[in-house]
Amino acid sequence: MALDKAEFRRVMGCFATGVTVVTTRSLAGEFHGLTANAFSSVSLDPPLVMVCIDKKSESYPCFQQSGVFTVNTLAADQEHLSRRFAASGGDKFSGVEYQIGANGTPILSGTLAYLECKVAAAYDAGDHTIYVGEVQQVEARPGAPLVFYRGGYRNLSE
Numbered sequence: 307m308a309l310d311k312a313e314f315r316r317v318m319g320c321f322a323t324g325v326t327v328v329t330t331r332s333l334a335g336e337f338h339g340l341t342a343n344a345f346s347s348v349s350l351d352p353p354l355v356m357v358c359i360d361k362k363s364e365s366y367p368c369f370q371q372s373g374v375f376t377v378n379t380l381a382a383d384q385e386h387l388s389r390r391f392a393a394s395g396g397d398k399f400s401g402v403e404y405q406i407g408a409n410g411t412p413i414l415s416g417t418l419a420y421l422e423c424k425v426a427a428a429y430d431a432g433d434h435t436i437y438v439g440e441v442q443q444v445e446a447r448p449g450a451p452l453v454f455y456r457g458g459y460r461n462l463s464e
């Protein structure tokens with residue numbers, strides 16, 4: 307029997323996660339980014355992480371084309387960035403503070419951490435592709451995380 311999609315979502319929502327904005331760029335050099343919580347560390351040596359990207363997202367082709375991405379871990383006061391980058395289309399970077407990383411993708415300002423990555427492998431996984439990134443540059447800063455749990459934004463004191 308096929309698993310009910312809504313039930314699957316509800317069950318997955320019980321797993322509290324942080325929230326990231328994963329940025330990349332097109333072949334033409336335009337910046338793209340999307341909100342993602344399907345992010346995990348994979349390996350310490352070599353340092354690898356993974357993100358799962360929906361094949362239907364506008365950013366999707368850029369991961370393969372550019373071969374680079376940056377994972378920006380959002381802070382508790384950055385829910386507005388999560389919402390902005392979760393909406394498809396438009397210039398998501400307009401009015402957003404960022405700098406360009408060594409890999410040529412945006413590093414958002416005021417986040418808790420970032421990891422600049424080079425695509426090391428891509429695995430087909432249903433309606434998503436799992437991108438494994440070799441981590442090249444990182445930085446962590448003090449602060450509280452934005453948390454996503456049971457379909458809503460939370461903070462750790464709730």
Ligand SMILES: Cc1cc2nc3c(=O)[nH]c(=O)nc-3n(C[C@H](O)[C@H](O)[C@H](O)COP(=O)(O)O)c2cc1C
Binds near residue numbers: 325339341363364391
């Ligand atoms: C909290 C949250 C987590 C998300 N996690 C993912 C994810 O891990 N992978 C993904 O492909 N989309 C994820 N999305 C959906 C994308 O952010 C959304 O489809 C976005 O519009 C894609 O942008 P694009 O079409 O401009 O590339 C998430 C959305 C939210 C609100």
